Every structure is written in C-alpha cells, then in structure tokens.
Amino acid sequence: MENKIEVLSTVTVNYQTDLYKIxxxxxxxxxxxxxxxxxxxxxxxxxxxxxxxxxT
Structure with a gap:
C-alpha cells in the first residue's frame, strides 16, 4: 500500500514565535x-x- 502525502496549500507569512502552537x-x-x-x-x-x- 502506497502512502502519499499531497500538498494542498502553502503560504509564506511573517514569523512569530508562537506560530508553532497553531x-x-x-x-x-x-x-x-x-x-x-x-x-x-x-x-x-x-x-x-x-x-x-x-x-495524508
């Protein structure tokens, strides 16, 4: 069984230290x-x- 990961969307934003929490x-x-x-x-x-x- 093949497990593919498909990219749905990508966006570049200004980095903020709490982004990882989102x-x-x-x-x-x-x-x-x-x-x-x-x-x-x-x-x-x-x-x-x-x-x-x-x-996924």
Missing part, C-alpha cells in the same frame, strides 16, 4: 481528517515562515 493544535485536532500541517523557516528569509497543509 500548527500543533491543528495537527492534534484534524489528524482524524487525514490532514497534517507543517511550519518551516523560509530558507531565503529567516523572518518569514512557510506554512503548509498536507493531505
């Missing part, structure tokens, strides 16, 4: 709906964060 609560709340959320610092601009929504 991603954490989304992952805990919506994992039953086969959704996963990610957050990473932008490689080009460390003041920006890339927020991604995945379907």
């Amino acid at each position: 991603v954490d609560v989304l992952n805990r709340t919506l994992k039953e709906n086969d959704l996963m959320f990610g957050l990473a610092l932008d490689k080009q601009d460390q003041e920006k964060a890339v927020f991604t929504i995945y379907r």
Whole structure:
C-alpha cells in the first residue's frame, strides 16, 4: 500500500514565535481528517515562515 502525502496549500507569512502552537493544535485536532500541517523557516528569509497543509 502506497502512502502519499499531497500538498494542498502553502503560504509564506511573517514569523512569530508562537506560530508553532497553531500548527500543533491543528495537527492534534484534524489528524482524524487525514490532514497534517507543517511550519518551516523560509530558507531565503529567516523572518518569514512557510506554512503548509498536507493531505495524508
């Protein structure tokens, strides 16, 4: 069985120290709906964060 992860949406936002809390609560709340959320610092601009929504 192949387990694919599909990117649904990506957005770049200004980085804030508490952004990870939003991603954490989304992952805990919506994992039953086969959704996963990610957050990473932008490689080009460390003041920006890339927020991604995945379907698992």
